[in-house]
Amino acid sequence: MSTTTIDSHTQAAADEMTVGHFLSTYVFSKDHKVIGIQFLFSTLIWFVVGGMLALGIRWQLAWPWSDMPIIGGMLFPEQGGQIAPEFYTVLVTMHATVMIFLVIIPILAGAFGNFLIPLMIGADDMAFPTLNMLSYWFMWPAFFFFGGAFFCDGHGAAAGWTSYPPLSDMTTSAPSSGAAQTLWLLGVTTVGISSMLGSVNYMTTIIQMRAPGMTMFRLPLTIWAMFITALLQAFALPVLTAAGFMMLADRLIGTGFFLPEGLVVNNSPMAAGGGQPLLWQHLFWFYSHPAVYIMILPAMGMVSDILACFSRKPIFGYKPMVYSICGIAGLGFIVWGHHMFVSGMNPGLGMTFMVATMMIALPSAVKTFNWLGTVYGGKVQFTTPMLFALSFVSMFVIGGLSGIFMAATPVDIVIHDTYFIVAHFHYVLFAGTAMAVFGSIYFWFPKMFGRMMNETAGKIHFALTFIFLNGTFFTMHILGVGGFPRRLADPYHYPTFSHLLTMNQFMTVCAICMVAVQIIFAVNFFYSIFWGPKAGRNPWRANGLEWQAPSPPGHGNFDFQPIVYRGPYEYGSPETEEDFYPQTMPPKQDRDNLA
Amino acid sequence: MGRVWSILFLTVPIFGVWTFVSAMNDWWPMNGGAFAFSSGHWFPSLDVSDHVKDHLFYVILYLTGVVFIGTGAVLFWILWRYDGATNADPVVFSHGSHALEVIWSILPAVVLLFIAIYQMDAWAGARMRRPTMADGAIKPPLCRVTGRQFEWRIQYPGEDGRLDTPDDLHILNDLHVPVDEEIVIEIESLDVLHSFFLPNMRVKQDVVPGMRQYVWFHPVKEGVSDIVCAELCGWGHYKMRGRITVDNAAEFDRWYSAAYADQETSQFSLPEEED
Numbered sequence: 115m116s117t118t119t120i121d122s123h124t125q126a127a128a129d130e131m132t133v134g135h136f137l138s139t140y141v142f143s144k145d146h147k148v149i150g151i152q153f154l155f156s157t158l159i160w161f162v163v164g165g166m167l168a169l170g171i172r173w174q175l176a177w178p179w180s181d182m183p184i185i186g187g188m189l190f191p192e193q194g195g196q197i198a199p200e201f202y203t204v205l206v207t208m209h210a211t212v213m214i215f216l217v218i219i220p221i222l223a224g225a226f227g228n229f230l231i232p233l234m235i236g237a238d239d240m241a242f243p244t245l246n247m248l249s250y251w252f253m254w255p256a257f258f259f260f261g262g263a264f265f266c267d268g269h270g271a272a273a274g275w276t277s278y279p280p281l282s283d284m285t286t287s288a289p290s291s292g293a294a295q296t297l298w299l300l301g302v303t304t305v306g307i308s309s310m311l312g313s314v315n316y317m318t319t320i321i322q323m324r325a326p327g328m329t330m331f332r333l334p335l336t337i338w339a340m341f342i343t344a345l346l347q348a349f350a351l352p353v354l355t356a357a358g359f360m361m362l363a364d365r366l367i368g369t370g371f372f373l374p375e376g377l378v379v380n381n382s383p384m385a386a387g388g389g390q391p392l393l394w395q396h397l398f399w400f401y402s403h404p405a406v407y408i409m410i411l412p413a414m415g416m417v418s419d420i421l422a423c424f425s426r427k428p429i430f431g432y433k434p435m436v437y438s439i440c441g442i443a444g445l446g447f448i449v450w451g452h453h454m455f456v457s458g459m460n461p462g463l464g465m466t467f468m469v470a471t472m473m474i475a476l477p478s479a480v481k482t483f484n485w486l487g488t489v490y491g492g493k494v495q496f497t498t499p500m501l502f503a504l505s506f507v508s509m510f511v512i513g514g515l516s517g518i519f520m521a522a523t524p525v526d527i528v529i530h531d532t533y534f535i536v537a538h539f540h541y542v543l544f545a546g547t548a549m550a551v552f553g554s555i556y557f558w559f560p561k562m563f564g565r566m567m568n569e570t571a572g573k574i575h576f577a578l579t580f581i582f583l584n585g586t587f588f589t590m591h592i593l594g595v596g597g598f599p600r601r602l603a604d605p606y607h608y609p610t611f612s613h614l615l616t617m618n619q620f621m622t623v624c625a626i627c628m629v630a631v632q633i634i635f636a637v638n639f640f641y642s643i644f645w646g647p648k649a650g651r652n653p654w655r656a657n658g659l660e661w662q663a664p665s666p667p668g669h670g671n672f673d674f675q676p677i678v679y680r681g682p683y684e685y686g687s688p689e690t691e692e693d694f695y696p697q698t699m700p701p702k703q704d705r706d707n708l709a
Numbered sequence: 710m711g712r713v714w715s716i717l718f719l720t721v722p723i724f725g726v727w728t729f730v731s732a733m734n735d736w737w738p739m740n741g742g743a744f745a746f747s748s749g750h751w752f753p754s755l756d757v758s759d760h761v762k763d764h765l766f767y768v769i770l771y772l773t774g775v776v777f778i779g780t781g782a783v784l785f786w787i788l789w790r791y792d793g794a795t796n797a798d799p800v801v802f803s804h805g806s807h808a809l810e811v812i813w814s815i816l817p818a819v820v821l822l823f824i825a826i827y828q829m830d831a832w833a834g835a836r837m838r839r840p841t842m843a844d845g846a847i848k849p850p851l852c853r854v855t856g857r858q859f860e861w862r863i864q865y866p867g868e869d870g871r872l873d874t875p876d877d878l879h880i881l882n883d884l885h886v887p888v889d890e891e892i893v894i895e896i897e898s899l900d901v902l903h904s905f906f907l908p909n910m911r912v913k914q915d916v917v918p919g920m921r922q923y924v925w926f927h928p929v930k931e932g933v934s935d936i937v938c939a940e941l942c943g944w945g946h947y948k949m950r951g952r953i954t955v956d957n958a959a960e961f962d963r964w965y966s967a968a969y970a971d972q973e974t975s976q977f978s979l980p981e982e983e984d
């Protein structure tokens with residue numbers, strides 16, 4: 115990209131401030147940065163929705179069958195402000211669905227993938243800009259389907275986010291098994307289309323559009339992680355989409371893929387038969403286990419970049435980091451059965467899945483040790499993004515270690531479907547991924563909006579979130595070992611669990627505080643977009659290509675042709691006086707020759 | 710300021726260990742008041758002869774505990790020592806170490822393989838080696854438990870020892886088993902997935918429509934505990950509660966005869982309510 119195109123573009127933008135121009139620039143934009151920011155705003159809004167649903171769950175577990183303060187009367191007037199058991203199953207289903215399909219996956223792949231990939235590899239845009247625009251707009255049917263489900267009979271899908279048949283497969287099995295469940299399936303399918311369009315684009319862009327000198331082993335780990343994530347999506351997603359269509363067929367045209375003979379549900383006999391409920395579990399987890407890595411690998415990549423930058427030190431073991439990303443992805447395809455140890459699957463198969471699952475802890479351990487090795491011997495700058503990245507490492511250790519308990523098949527018999535698993539995946543996905551996402555927002559905010567976020571507010575946001583999230587989620591391990599089951603509207607109904615009420619109240623108070631603390635972030639975010647101090651091109655003194663572009667970059671990204679001379683992590687190199695060495699800076703002898 | 714942050718990260722292993730240790734020993738300091746943690750937060754009481762699942766849990770807990778404390782302490786020390794504000798040493802310009810990578814790949818691999826192999830026998834015992842009679846034949850089930858929205862239907866074979874004959878005993882949500890005996894239970898579902906969960910027996914098995922499955926356990930303590938449904942089965946999932954009563958042999962026989970007589974009487978007086 116030459117400077118003249120950029121100038122003529124901004125000139126043109128100034129000239130025609132028409133409605134059509136506004137729409138094509140900010141709404142139906144084909145610019146990857148605008149699409150990334152569209153994804154960011156949409157997913158943050160759904161993050162609020164998902165958080166509120168979580169508070170509903172926590173309210174019921176702490177003060178079961180009591181009137182919800184303030185909003186209860188508005189939401190459930192017919193129950194006098196209480197959460198009905200029907201609605202509780204909606205809450206658990208829709209909280210997970212929203213968080214997974216509308217927040218975590220699209221914020222990592224959609225928002226950060228779109229924004230960062232072309233910038234970090236030195237491209238002017240994605241390989242297929244129109245496809246990229248469509249990948250965002252295919253989220254909207256999903257938003258409407260999932261949102262619309264709340265207004266159907268039963269006020270939302272209620273078969274769990276895993277939607278195990280027969281409960282999800284039959285239109286009469288529960289109050290919300292009708293239109294709400296159908297909309298849920300359509301929503302999952304359209305999210306899948308969006309991810310698929312994105313993943314094709316990411317793979318092509320990363321393979322084809324790297325700047326001169328940007329070899330695969332000079333890619334930032336964020337890009338490696340996005341690349342492998344796109345591969346995972348491309349190979350695993352069609353299975354879920356196919357399974358979704360099979361279930362739609364079961365529900366709408368009377369096939370029986372997932373229904374055995376002779377079922378009588380809610381006193382109505384089922385016509386179809388000859389199927390197998392476990393088939394859905396195999397198909398579902400064949401996608402959804404790799405999806406777990408879709409939800410963590412990009413976060414790992416972004417954390418690696420942040421850790422290296424603020425330790426002022428190269429990534430320790432770059433190649434082992436790349437290989438462990440590939441290893442996690444490869445093993446990710448052969449471990450789905452560990453979700454099914456107590457499902458009735460052949461126990462012999464359980465042993466195979468158990469060994470594979472144990473082995474997947476290995477690349478994760480290698481990554482953790484390498485992160486520690488990266489910070490070791492550096493000059494650590496405790497900025498807000500760094501604190502979030504460090505907390506990712508700290509929390510990921512907990513999430514990873516608790517996974518070993520579930521991988522051990524005999525132990526899994528005891529803790530499967532209890533709060534131990536809830537603790538595990540909240541440590542990986544909330545304390546891990548969501549904290550990495552916060553860190554990444556603070557880190558790349560100056561590139562996105564050309565302004566800095568407030569550091570003090572950011573650090574307060576970090577410290578309070580960190581304390582309350584541990585208060586909320588760490589205790590869940592204890593609940594789980596006590597046998598406390600997940601998805602139960604009133605576990606105190608069972609004498610075995612009745613003593614766990616006070617512990618749940620403690621967790622709920624922490625959860626409410628944690629959600630309240632996010633207001634600090636929201637205020638900081640929106641204030642800084644408009645009034646934050648202006649950022650230069652490279653406020654963090656980082657090496658990546660994205661930091662050589664203007665902040666924010668114009669259409670076409672770079673105002674010069676980036677040429678890459680080295681990897682992205684040459685901090686503290688003896689070759690330069692500065693403690694960083696941008697990828698585009700020519701080596702010393704070249705500069706001497708020029709001079 | 711860096712030192713304050715490194716201490717914040719040090720609190721993670723400290724409070725983590727404190728939480729687990731105090732839960733194991735009922736040391737909750739906040740007994741009384743709004744956040745009273747009463748005792749018994751660890752496993753529900755163990756009422757079966759098979760301790761191997763609990764034992765395995767503790768083995769993994771201690772192994773992972775060492776790693777948890779180790780990484781937490783190392784992270785704290787690194788942050789404390791290499792705080793950019795106080796560290797005067799030049800940055801260690803290193804891209805990694807092949808030897809270290811090999812060490813920290815092989816060590817966890819050995820530990821993980823150890824756990825994997827160590828537990829195989831327990832898994833086989835829990836799910837593959839069904840108890841046998843004295844003559845080596847497979848032990849027949851004591852009863853059949855059928856999950857249905859939202860109740861557990863329990864069916865004992867009558868005098869003839871076979872299920873689905875006219876002399877069967879039908880009970881709802883009230884499972885009785887004799888103590889000190891290998892109990893085999895056949896489980897089925899009429900409608901959706903349920904999960905037959907006996908927290909005190911360390912038994913959990915999804916109940917799948919269209920499949921017939923068996924679980925077994927060896928109760929050693931008399932008493933009453935819960936049957937929990939652990940798989941989301943619809944809006945009334947939470948109230949799908951049964952009770953399991955472990956009786957001595959004599960008491961079990963007395964209960965069985967009484968329940969059977971009761972069933973026959975009610976059939977006589979209310980013929981329209983037969984099975």
